[in-house]
Amino acid sequence: MRVSTRVYGEIDIDERQRVSFPSGILGFEKFTEYALLDARQKPFFYLQSLEVPDVAFILIDPFLCRSDYSLDMSDEALAEIGVADPEDAVVFSIVTAPADGSPITANLMGPLIISKSKRRGMQAVLADPRWRVKHDIMAELAVSRK
Amino acid sequence: MLILSRRVNEKIVIGDNVVVSVIEVRGDQVKIGIEAPKSVKVYREEVFEAIQDENRRAAAASLDRLPSIELPK
Numbered sequence: 549m550r551v552s553t554r555v556y557g558e559i560d561i562d563e564r565q566r567v568s569f570p571s572g573i574l575g576f577e578k579f580t581e582y583a584l585l586d587a588r589q590k591p592f593f594y595l596q597s598l599e600v601p602d603v604a605f606i607l608i609d610p611f612l613c614r615s616d617y618s619l620d621m622s623d624e625a626l627a628e629i630g631v632a633d634p635e636d637a638v639v640f641s642i643v644t645a646p647a648d649g650s651p652i653t654a655n656l657m658g659p660l661i662i663s664k665s666k667r668r669g670m671q672a673v674l675a676d677p678r679w680r681v682k683h684d685i686m687a688e689l690a691v692s693r694k
Numbered sequence: 695m696l697i698l699s700r701r702v703n704e705k706i707v708i709g710d711n712v713v714v715s716v717i718e719v720r721g722d723q724v725k726i727g728i729e730a731p732k733s734v735k736v737y738r739e740e741v742f743e744a745i746q747d748e749n750r751r752a753a754a755a756s757l758d759r760l761p762s763i764e765l766p767k
Contacts, residue, residue, distance in 0.1 A: 554757060555758070574742065574745045574746040574749050575747070575749040575750045576750075576753070587760055588758075588760065589760040589762065590763075590765065591765055594757065603753055604753065604757055605749075605752050605753055606752070606757055606760065612763070612765075624732040624733050625732070625733075628733075642748070642749060642752045643752060644748060644751050644752040644755050645755045645756045645757070645759040645760070646751075646755050646756070647755060647756045652760075652761055655745065655748050655749075655752070657741070657744070657745060658745035658748065671745070671749075673735070673737050673741060673742065673745060675741075681744050681747075681748040682748065685761065685763075686761060689763065
């Protein structure tokens with residue numbers, strides 16, 4: 549499938565890279581079809597809207613930022629995206645990389661959860677006060693490696 | 695918008711399976727109990743808005759500025 553992307557221009561993607569977000573992503577509810585792409589640099593990924601090339605996000609594995617990261621999701625919530633077994637779920641955090649050079653942050657409060665088998669995703673809203681919308685990635689890594 | 699008055703311990707029923715109760719009123723703070731099926735998402739508005747705003751900031755930010763991270767082996 550040929551798609552227009554914000555970072556790579558026009559590229560071909562495999563069907564297996566497609567992910568649907570039936571309820572959208574908060575603030576972007578109108579868009580439900582995305583592609584998960586490798587970023588130019590590990591361990592980052594891009595979530596590219598297939599409907600609007602300008603809508604794209606950087607993603608990272610939140611467990612890399614914080615080894616003590618955890619999320620408690622109800623089976624009902626996970627069933628919405630077809631996750632029956634925790635092994636089937638993969639979790640990402642959306643990264644904000646401000647152009648003005650201020651710290652690059654990961655949103656650990658609103659993780660994206662994707663069913664690997666169904667390729668369907670959702671954005672969760674966590675109530676745990678430890679997780680905020682902005683965690684300075686480099687600062688968290690520096691702390692965790694001490 | 696529907697606006698109605700309730701006293702402490704009085705309830706509002708929404709649809710077939712959502713019940714909102716006024717548990718306590720103290721000054722300008724109201725403690726509210728919400729009984730709803732797990733499939734109904736209930737959030738404090740500011741939490742919801744914080745995530746929306748952060749998503750918009752993330753989408754508007756740079757996609758090329760990726761820090762180099764040393765991955766654990």
